[in-house]
Amino acid sequence: MNKRTGPRFFWMDVPAILGLALVLVFLIALSLWNPERVRRDYEVTAQAALDAGDAETALVAGQRLLSLGGESRNVAILVLAKAKLEMGRTADAWSLLSTVAPLDRPVFAPAHLFVAGRLLNSNPGKKRNFEIGRQIENALTLEPLSVEAWELLSRFHMQNHNWTGAKEALLKIVDENPPSMFPLIEVCHSLSDVEGANVWTDKALAYFRNQFESSNAPHEAHRIYYCEALIHSRNFEKAISILEAGEDPPSRLGAVVYRAWAEDLAKNDPGNLDARIQVLRAGRAQFPDDAVLRDLEQKMNR
Amino acid sequence: MSQTQPSSPASTGSTAALWLPVIVGFGFAPLLLTFFGNLWKQPEYQYFPQALAAAGFLAWERLREVARPFSQGQPVVTIVLALLSFVALSFGVLIWSPWMGAIAAFLGITFVLWDTGGRDLLRKMVPALVMLLTIIPLPLGLDARLGLLLREVATVLSSRVLDLLGVIHSVDGNVIELPGQRLLVEEACSGINSLLFVVAFSLFYLLWRRRKFWTYLIGVPTAVACVLLGNVVRISLGAWLLYRWGFDILTGWKHELLSVLLVIGYVLLVISMEHLLTRGKNVVLAHQSAARPRADYQPRKRVPGLWILAISFAGIGVLSGFKALAKSREAAEPLQAAKTAFDGGLSIPEQIGDWSRERTGPPRVSRIETLGLSSVIWNFERPGMNAVVAFDYPIWKYHDVAECYTSTGWKIARKELVSPGTGKPSRVLMDLTKDPGVHGTLWFGTINERGEWVDKSTLARNFFSRLGLMGTPEETTFRVQVLVVGNSAPDPAMRAAASQLFDGAAEALEHQVRGQRRE
Numbered sequence: 001m002n003k004r005t006g007p008r009f010f011w012m013d014v015p016a017i018l019g020l021a022l023v024l025v026f027l028i029a030l031s032l033w034n035p036e037r038v039r040r041d042y043e044v045t046a047q048a049a050l051d052a053g054d055a056e057t058a059l060v061a062g063q064r065l066l067s068l069g070g071e072s073r074n075v076a077i078l079v080l081a082k083a084k085l086e087m088g089r090t091a092d093a094w095s096l097l098s099t100v101a102p103l104d105r106p107v108f109a110p111a112h113l114f115v116a117g118r119l120l121n122s123n124p125g126k127k128r129n130f131e132i133g134r135q136i137e138n139a140l141t142l143e144p145l146s147v148e149a150w151e152l153l154s155r156f157h158m159q160n161h162n163w164t165g166a167k168e169a170l171l172k173i174v175d176e177n178p179p180s181m182f183p184l185i186e187v188c189h190s191l192s193d194v195e196g197a198n199v200w201t202d203k204a205l206a207y208f209r210n211q212f213e214s215s216n217a218p219h220e221a222h223r224i225y226y227c228e229a230l231i232h233s234r235n236f237e238k239a240i241s242i243l244e245a246g247e248d249p250p251s252r253l254g255a256v257v258y259r260a261w262a263e264d265l266a267k268n269d270p271g272n273l274d275a276r277i278q279v280l281r282a283g284r285a286q287f288p289d290d291a292v293l294r295d296l297e298q299k300m301n302r
Numbered sequence: 303m304s305q306t307q308p309s310s311p312a313s314t315g316s317t318a319a320l321w322l323p324v325i326v327g328f329g330f331a332p333l334l335l336t337f338f339g340n341l342w343k344q345p346e347y348q349y350f351p352q353a354l355a356a357a358g359f360l361a362w363e364r365l366r367e368v369a370r371p372f373s374q375g376q377p378v379v380t381i382v383l384a385l386l387s388f389v390a391l392s393f394g395v396l397i398w399s400p401w402m403g404a405i406a407a408f409l410g411i412t413f414v415l416w417d418t419g420g421r422d423l424l425r426k427m428v429p430a431l432v433m434l435l436t437i438i439p440l441p442l443g444l445d446a447r448l449g450l451l452l453r454e455v456a457t458v459l460s461s462r463v464l465d466l467l468g469v470i471h472s473v474d475g476n477v478i479e480l481p482g483q484r485l486l487v488e489e490a491c492s493g494i495n496s497l498l499f500v501v502a503f504s505l506f507y508l509l510w511r512r513r514k515f516w517t518y519l520i521g522v523p524t525a526v527a528c529v530l531l532g533n534v535v536r537i538s539l540g541a542w543l544l545y546r547w548g549f550d551i552l553t554g555w556k557h558e559l560l561s562v563l564l565v566i567g568y569v570l571l572v573i574s575m576e577h578l579l580t581r582g583k584n585v586v587l588a589h590q591s592a593a594r595p596r597a598d599y600q601p602r603k604r605v606p607g608l609w610i611l612a613i614s615f616a617g618i619g620v621l622s623g624f625k626a627l628a629k630s631r632e633a634a635e636p637l638q639a640a641k642t643a644f645d646g647g648l649s650i651p652e653q654i655g656d657w658s659r660e661r662t663g664p665p666r667v668s669r670i671e672t673l674g675l676s677s678v679i680w681n682f683e684r685p686g687m688n689a690v691v692a693f694d695y696p697i698w699k700y701h702d703v704a705e706c707y708t709s710t711g712w713k714i715a716r717k718e719l720v721s722p723g724t725g726k727p728s729r730v731l732m733d734l735t736k737d738p739g740v741h742g743t744l745w746f747g748t749i750n751e752r753g754e755w756v757d758k759s760t761l762a763r764n765f766f767s768r769l770g771l772m773g774t775p776e777e778t779t780f781r782v783q784v785l786v787v788g789n790s791a792p793d794p795a796m797r798a799a800a801s802q803l804f805d806g807a808a809e810a811l812e813h814q815v816r817g818q819r820r821e
Contacts, residue, residue: 015567015574019528026463026531033462045470057481063472066738077738095789099739 039068046079055086074100074108106138113139147177163190204229236261255290258283323414329615332626333403349499350437356506357433364426375420383413384611395622404438429509436502449494460537469545475711480545497529504572517579532564648678648693654806657682691807695780712736727755727808743792745804746783753816782811
């Protein structure tokens with residue numbers, strides 16, 4: 001066997017050097033692996049997938065979160081349940097939800113709220129009301145200052161015509177969550193508290209106008225809230241102009257403004273048919289597909 | 303003073319040196335043939351012919367360096383080695399353990415070498431003996447456990463690499479799930495096949511190059527690390543390509559090609575690593591170190607009674623030959639024949655009790671929970687329950703299905719043998735749980751190719767069953783599994799329903815296995 005030393009035989013070392021370099025790179029890469037960062041990434045991925053309606057990706061992300069364990073366990077189970085609901089695997093989903101949102105004890109506030117919201121949206125009967133109440137109660141036990149929980153509680157009371165309860169719930173969060181002023185105005189109307197409704201309307205108008213006008217490039221949400229405040233203050237013309245200055249095509253809220261305007265005219269100035277017809281025609285021109293405006297116009301024509 | 307001529311005793315010794323290995327070797331032949339037959343059935347050991355050739359080459363090369371005539375070893379050691387080998391062989395034949403036969407043969411080779419050439423010959427033959435050791439599987443199923451461990455490590459490390467590559471995935475036991483797709487990390491991907499071969503090759507190469515001990519300490523572990531890394535790269539790359547571009551390199555011919563390329567890469571790496579470690583320094587070649595004739599030769603008398611022992615080896619060989627013949631008659635058909643016989647031929651009734659078979663047909667799928675060559679799976683349903691029935695075939699050697707389930711993330715809450723009597727087969731019941739809140743009930747039973755239900759070998763996990771020493775674990779078997787998965791702990795009604803489905807499925811399988819045997 002000949003001696004194989006010197007630069008001529010360097011090529012024989014190349015595979016070993018490459019192999020060792022690969023092992024080194026691999027070890028460095030593995031040392032960069034951070035479970036906390038992976039967990040955070042997967043939480044974001046899972047939420048994004050759920051928002052996009054991509055249940056399969058959400059399911060995989062949820063499973064990965066679950067395997068990472070730790071604090072993400074409840075989040076993971078909730079993600080899995082939501083993904084399975086999206087995929088139509090309702091029995092599996094509700095089984096998972098029963099582990100993170102049981103009725104008998106508070107476990108994970110977002111899960112309790114999700115279950116309560118889901119039940120609330122499904123037009124529950126009286127039988128389910130107890131369950132919804134308990135779920136919200138469990139969430140509030142865990143997070144007493146949760147805006148979402150109080151908002152859901154107000155919706156629950158409103159659905160059950162418990163206007164006083166709804167008002168109490170909304171008053172708890174209105175400072176922190178100004179859009180709660182809008183349901184509060186509705187609740188005041190339902191309680192025949194005209195003075196209260198006016199007070200909250202003025203507050204909403206002042207607050208959202210300020211929000212809208214104080215920013216150089218108004219956020220779309222500010223525009224919509226301001227518009228909603230204008231509807232409550234019956235300043236429909238301005239609401240329309242504010243919306244038209246916004247995004248193109250105009251927000252669907254425009255149709256709501258025209259409807260509210262026409263209904264307001266019918267209620268407060270029933271004899272002024274010309275004004276009503278003009279509003280409806282303008283609304284139809286802007287939103288030809290809006291069924292409510294079409295029905296109102298047909299009714300007027302008759 | 304006249305010198306004693308070694309010609310006469312040496313010639314007697316050389317005659318003995320010729321005949322002794324032949325007679326002793328005859329004693330090992332039946333068990334060794336069975337041993338090699340068994341090795342061939344395991345893909346991870348299919349390199350054994352090359353390993354035997356390598357051992358022979360090393361032996362031939364080193365033999366030239368031993369001074370002639372050979373100087374026999376101490377008789378006491380000869381007797382001890384011979385007796386150890388004889389006892390091991392007798393025990394191996396008694397319980398019919400080819401593995402024990404291989405150990406006995408190894409001791410037998412050592413004994414013959416010692417007897418023939420003493421310490422000098424044995425020392426020179428150590429490299430060849432080391433090569434022989436690489437083909438003897440680890441006992442107590444440790445090699446299978448090593449394979450599972452490697453698979454687990456490969457999956458976990460691949461998962462981390464996929465995290466770094468931004469591939470959304472989750473790991474469920476040995477399954478990597480991608481959105482809409484499942485990747486099974488199969489045995490071939492675990493690296494066990496390449497690992498054993500690469501360890502054997504790196505040992506051979508370093509032994510052949512006569513490197514110092516420290517090069518083994520660096521060279522062999524580096525080769526092992528590269529095999530592990532190679533498999534991680536293969537799995538990660540496969541998952542990444544599938545995720546990004548839907549390109550599958552983990553199945554079919556692409557998988558096979560990649561395996562071959564990887565093994566070539568490992569071999570090059572071993573050669574290159576040796577060169578890097580030793581800077582290509584020269585080695586002492588066989589012809590350069592060839593021994594001169596021994597001048598101080600002191601012939602020793604042959605160990606008394608050794609020929610009797612050698613003939614006893616031959617006697618054991620005759621006995622084990624008859625036993626091997628009997629075993630081969632009662633043994634199962636070759637695996638592939640069994641597979642061919644049942645491929646496409648297994649069926650199950652459409653209705654078993656109040657269970658109805660789903661009309662989607664029996665998909666032929668490769669499931670991670672089965673280590674048989676093939677599995678046929680049917681979905682059954684009854685009001686409020688769904689179940690999966692699987693026939694796995696043909697299974698060879700002891701195999702505990704529980705390990706397949708634990709490797710896919712299930713935890714075993716209960717495992718027991720249920721013997722209902724009244725002519726129904728015994729079956730193993732396992733209650734399984736999986737996070738989060740998934741419950742499973744598994745019933746399984748094993749039938750051998752004679753149509754007899756085997757229960758002990760599927761349940762017992764004691765020392766003997768793991769060694770494969772007792773019972774009939776090395777026959778070809780077929781397994782029926784019924785798995786019911788739900789969101790709540792199984793209740794008696796659910797168990798009864800699953801048991802009813804198991805009975806129906808087991809009866810169908812038994813009927814077909816017996817029918818096949820008659821044909």
